[in-house]
Amino acid sequence: MLPTELLMFRIKAGLFEPRRLKPTTNNLKLAETLIAVFGAHVGKRRADLDDELRDLEAGRSDYRVVRGLAHLLSQRGEFEAGGGLAPAAVREKVFALAQDGPPSRHRTNTVLEQAARALSTESPLHPHDVAAALYADLPDQQTLIAFEPLEPLDLIQRWDLAQAQGALYRAFQLVITARRNEPARYKQLLKYLKFFGLMVTVEGDANYGFTLTLDGPTSLFSSNTRYGLAMAKFLPALLHVTKWDLSAALKPRRDLAWVDPKDDEWSFQLTSEDGYVSHYKAPEEHDSALESGFAERFAKLETSWQLEREVDLVPVPGGVILPDFRLVHGERSVLVEIVGYWRPEYLRKKFALLKKSGRTDLIVCVSERLNLEKAGVDPGEFGDRMVWFKGVLNPKDVLALAERTAVTT
Template identity: 70%
Template sequence: MLPTELLMFSFRAGLVLPKVLKPSPTNLSLISQLVGLFESHVGHRRFELEAELRALEAGRQDYRVIRGLAHILLTDHSEFEAGGSVEPLVVRQQVFALAQEHPPGRHHRAEVLAQAAQRLGSDPQALTEALYADLPDQQTLMSFEAPEARTLLDRFNLAQAQGQLYRAYNVIITARRNEPARYKQLLKYTKFFGLMVTVEGDADTGFTLTMDGPTSLFGSTTRYGLSLAKFLPALLHVTKWDLSAAVKPRHLPWIDSKDEEWSFQLSSDDGYVSHYPEPKEHDSALESGFAERFAKLDTPWTLEREVDLLPIPGGVIIPDFRLLHEDGRSVLVEIVGYWRPEYLTRKFAALKRSGRTDLIVAVSERLNVEKAGVKLGALEDHVIVFKGVLDPKRVLELAERLAQG
């Protein structure tokens, strides 16, 4: 993804339109120059490469395009290391210690480096190069994997679209009629990226997914905005969808707008290309951590990951797990990580409409439920509020009580 200062977009009639680079001769030539520049600097320090990049963009109106393409090449296609045979930290410790022992003088630096080199079994020139070699601009470009020009264009264009979700109030996805497996895949993507989502609709006509954005949370979080942005390439694996996001305006001198919110819209027909491999399994960190801890327990309960869609009036829920006892009893488990009061209220309303009495809801204590004004009502006996990690023993205790009923 790209930092905010490298996002490029136009603004028209309340709509944010991300920059799209086409495979024109000019752009392909620019990519060829950039790739050649990186390839020629393998084995050289990062500051040398960055100096060449600054020289390339000097005086050009498309300098931000160059910076955006270079950012992707630097972060996703380049490997930087300190290089050399001596650890920079070890060199600094030795050199600084010797510097304290030698009084300043005309040959002070050379004497210190010579003595340090002798102690470390190296030479003064190698120590000079290694002294600060672990600093970012002093690191060496060890390898560079050049992408295809079209692949780099696709990454740049998608990154521009992703960046519009950093400041989203909410995101609404309309999944038009798909294969049933595609619906499940879409919902599992939201769970994998830890997104707060409510679902309405049915498998015959399609579903509407509403996801709360980072600016709707108590204390806007960059981390959640990044999760929304990371979700977009995953969404591209799903067919037939439309996305609409309400975006917090950016006050820029070249945009004359007093709107309180902007609109960002995408669809499966816009031609964006995902660089994500289609995953075989999706788990959030909360879910995978819970499963790992559960696997260490000696219990007659089995934890199942694959749970079918459960239709409810006006929507669907897809629990994270099913607990299956060896005697045939079962309980569903839903883990809620990020949340805000309105989201949790809607979530509980959906669960109440489901009429399920065999459902456990584990809620992360990111906010105090009572202080936030969330009414648990009839679901109070089905809720576990956890801090940090979810203890599977607590879940099993509640599963035993619910399964008895």
């Protein structure tokens, strides 16, 4: 992401509009040049890299674009103190030796020679090596030891997304309307919500879409932007959801002279049609062989029931769950959850959430290999809405139960 000083945006009638870069020939050429500069400086000091970047942006009206692109590229580089000497140990030795006499150029050379002898292990050190290692751990003296390049278009897309993420630094509420989506997209969404510590309230259904409201404790709505930063990191995951709208409420920046002091709140609007590109890995279609095997066997059946994967978000107190499948027959439907993982704590948590959901249109499929009683789970709580299976889950068994438990939507 980008630091606040490199964010470029305008406010129009209270709407936050981040700057975007068009993939023009000039912009692509700039991105290509910057990528080449970083590649050419592998093995060199950060100070040398910074000098060339300053030369590149000199006299340009779009110098902040240059700095932003360079900042994103620096995040793909690995910097470390050069040489085989630990700078802290070198400083300790040099400063201790320097205390033995008054400072002078001759004395400095003598101290460096003494330190080189004292620090030598397998091979002799030169005083220049000691001098170079003294402050090699300072940021501008570190060496770029590795760099993972991007294609020019990818860098421009990353810059665009970073500008949009920057809008969320000051967000104190995020409302997402997510409609019917491709399989596995909701699951990745929930995974990243949990990973970034975001609290969500879910309303709606799979037919008309879900509204996810993200906010946090009042203690986080102070001058710091920790929660907004978490929302910003979450945005690339949202881009993998295929159909959605986002509305964010932002705290206005008071440090900018051109900001209307009467603004109490800014609004940032985004949709899945805006063309931003995620750099997060796309989710797999299935989480497990059990799920994929069940779907493959179901596809071979001659039935009027339709199998949909991961299209329902089910609210529960303090969270949300995402059943593996939904079976639909006309206006009737039933949810299907497959439980094949054996760890006791997982089973306890899984069944506790299923119970909290209060859903009676939920079939739970459980492997006979699992010892629910040992895990502290009472299977009787789900009555006749459970299907036990050995080895593979037979879709005919699930369909037979679906006929009895499906509800009209």
